[in-house]
Amino acid sequence: MSGEPPLPALLPSPPAPGLDPAAIASEVTARSGTSFGPGMAILPRARREAMHAVYAFCRMVDDIADGPFAPEDKRAALRAWREEIGRLYAGKPQSAVGLALQPGVRAFGLPEQEFQLMIEGMEMDAAGPIIAPLRPALQRYTRRVAGSVGALSMRIFGAWTGDVSERFALALGDAFQLTNILRDIEDDAAVGRLYLPADLLERHGIAAADPMAVARHPAIPALSAELGAEARAAYDEARRLASHHNRLRLAPALVMMGAYEAYLDRMETLGFRRPLPEPLLSAREKLWRGLACALFGPGRARTSATS
Template sequence: MTALASLMPQPAAGDPAALARAITKASGTSFGPGMAILPRARREAMHAVYAFCRMVDDIADGPFARADKHAALAAWRREIRALYAGNPASGIGHALLPGVRAFALPQAEFDLLIEGMAMDADGPIVAPLRATLKRYTRRVAGAVGALSIRIFGAFMGPISDRFALALGDAFQLTNILRDIEADAAIGRLYLPADLLEAHGIPMDPARVAGHPALPALARELGAEARACYDEARRLAPAHSRLRLAPALVMMGAYEAYLDRMEALAWARPLPQPLLGKRQKLVRGLACALFGPGAPPSP
């Protein structure tokens, strides 16, 4: 089996929940602590969503021809349609089915997620327009948030979607700021075109790392990420803190990355690792236990 074939929907064999759990564990995701505190059915639904995300993300980012990537993503679109018709063919599809039924997960969010991966599959995104970046973050981060908040049992209607989308934007902007050099090394540049132009930075991934104006740009984009966290913080009290706890664990851990970059005055390159596992866990648990108030200094 080729590397790409292994990422396409595979016929169900064995325990689907165990498959999703193994994929999640192997990834070493930062979302692990947030998933771990969920009851079993909700935890397994999150593992299934994460395993699906892992497959389509690895397709989009893998060393495959563009046409092959799109063919593989199309196979997942068909599998999602089959899932919502009640007859998935793959192990991951079968792992998703109980959560889709129990927690009323919208098919549109899975479709949006695949659309976001297709944007990456078209080739490295370089200096996107704001509208393009917004469309991308809504798909790759907002969709995951919209699915997750339903699995957590915290969904309260439109206000919950606003919370999930604000937090998704916050997470994605934090990732972009953290991973500038790693993205540039593979020809990718998620920093928006208007900020690059405003700071006199070439729209060329190879010329961004080490540019003297990069800290100033990062500070400005960091303020936008902070505003997204603040919006999520404003909306959080409308929900049960207990039900929202997994999202708050993730929020605390991710905002700790932003705090750390800010404490370093946005200097590049960033120390590696930027935060230790214990630091992230402490911040995440503090956010869940005491609420997403003003975060402590890292």
């Protein structure tokens, strides 16, 4: 784990003298190699910088929750971020990321609750490995770690129109998170986590005692197909709700949607067999699917990415 940042680097710290907070947030985003990069790149500068700041915040708290730190240190670090978000909304942020967030919070009306929900989701991970969650717990987790990002992003994109936008953001967040769970079964198991829901494990006769044993279980492809159908339904719901928005404003979300649904398409084409090939999709395939979704609408046309 030597490549992971030390805990002090993840705390809400002031920027070094002479460094621009927005540039620091953009560097965090670029260094991460996130799949959301192309979606952010097409935004005007102010909106792009706001997205980079949100992403940098999410990266910091996620690295705390995932890092090799003592549980009490994780809790203290996440509490420090709760306090920094409180200072941000009092107009007195102190950290580089908090200062980078401030212009977007003011310009785009970003609600404090969504940042606090993200931290709450990280606290769920930091409390100990999540193993075979019951549905209410999984839904609570997904709303926090994925729905919060969607609700913030839609406002930054200028696509927010109220209730229909919230439903779109939450449906797409569910779709993304379920796709991540299906893609990352082995990686999660390697750190003792198992996000596959308890009811599906029981239905397929899989004991949840050992995450690595679950990842190798012969019934995992059948379980994955069932959970994949749930992810597909969430994409379809987001697709239906997308039609109620200005497609130009929604374009960054559609780029992300196209790239992520391509992961699901590829896993489905492979019959959800494990282990998945590496890489599951090339950068070119993800970019093509993302741009196609933004340019031509979020249809279900298959491309070479799924062949």
